[in-house]
Amino acid sequence: MKLKTILLLLLLPLVKLTIAQQAKSPFDTTMYGRNAAVGKYADIRGFKMYYETYGKGEPLLIIHGNGGSINNFLYQIPYFAKNYQVIIADSRAQGKSIDAKDSLSYEMMTDDLNALLDNLHLKSCYVIGWSDGGINGLLLAIRHPDKVKKLAVTGANLWPDTTAIDPFVYNWALKMNNTVTDSLKKLKSSSPKLKNELKLLHLLTYEPHITVEQLHSITCPTLVIGGDHDVILPKHTMLIAQSIPNSYLWILPNSGHSTPIYYKDQFNAVVGDFFSKPFRKIDGYGRFN
Numbered sequence: 001m002k003l004k005t006i007l008l009l010l011l012l013p014l015v016k017l018t019i020a021q022q023a024k025s026p027f028d029t030t031m032y033g034r035n036a037a038v039g040k041y042a043d044i045r046g047f048k049m050y051y052e053t054y055g056k057g058e059p060l061l062i063i064h065g066n067g068g069s070i071n072n073f074l075y076q077i078p079y080f081a082k083n084y085q086v087i088i089a090d091s092r093a094q095g096k097s098i099d100a101k102d103s104l105s106y107e108m109m110t111d112d113l114n115a116l117l118d119n120l121h122l123k124s125c126y127v128i129g130w131s132d133g134g135i136n137g138l139l140l141a142i143r144h145p146d147k148v149k150k151l152a153v154t155g156a157n158l159w160p161d162t163t164a165i166d167p168f169v170y171n172w173a174l175k176m177n178n179t180v181t182d183s184l185k186k187l188k189s190s191s192p193k194l195k196n197e198l199k200l201l202h203l204l205t206y207e208p209h210i211t212v213e214q215l216h217s218i219t220c221p222t223l224v225i226g227g228d229h230d231v232i233l234p235k236h237t238m239l240i241a242q243s244i245p246n247s248y249l250w251i252l253p254n255s256g257h258s259t260p261i262y263y264k265d266q267f268n269a270v271v272g273d274f275f276s277k278p279f280r281k282i283d284g285y286g287r288f289n
Helices: 003-023 106-119 132-143 167-186 192-206 212-216 234-243 264-276 284-288
Strands: 040-044 047-054 058-063 084-089 125-130 148-154 222-227 247-252
Touching: 040 106, 047 106, 058 106, 058 132, 084 106, 106 132, 125 132, 132 148, 132 212, 148 264, 167 192, 212 234, 222 234, 222 264, 234 247, 247 264
Parallel strands: 058 084, 058 125, 125 148, 148 222, 222 247
Antiparallel strands: 040 047, 047 084
């Protein structure tokens, strides 16, 4: 028996164990995003948006990131459902919210969420957004200001270049976009999966286009969050906070982009505290406190 074959036989149990452990990831096994007892579809602007609701109290809309789904917030849903009515949806062309059309933009997804709130007869709500969901949260406060009581965003950016995004991450997104584009060109027949993937990569690579002046129009109290080693540069996160009139800034040390996961307890506590307490302006002698 060859040495390679022997090594493969020895390693096979370890490989199987690793695969089994990965399969038991809480993101794979959670009921969130697949809960038949609460999951519903709403006819929203030309497609069926899948959403779930949990808890009772004032409404809280939670928005996931690029290529994500409801289950991304498995650590936030049960925490906030204790005090809020949590509304969380799969955004257009993601998760169970299938949309085969060619175009996709942050403005489209933002208006989808606004339509979902109208469908649920909700005049306003608290909002949490992560990554692309943070961009959608900012746009919701800009385009539909009456809908947002308070806004917490983490890992959001205003524009798609290396002044906002870590250069390694930006160049990776460009490369991925080009790879998928080339793959589609080589196929004799179109691939719905690849087309959908390209729509999402387009967002990462070429959007959004939010101006600082637009941020000036946001009137709701806003908590702007980022990791000190986020894919979004901390200076850009600071710019967002400084451009919103009523804002707090929270940069987590030793943190990347996934603040709601790796710092879930701190994230939940700080955001919950922000929602429950009145926003205060800190000026003059108050800066010494």
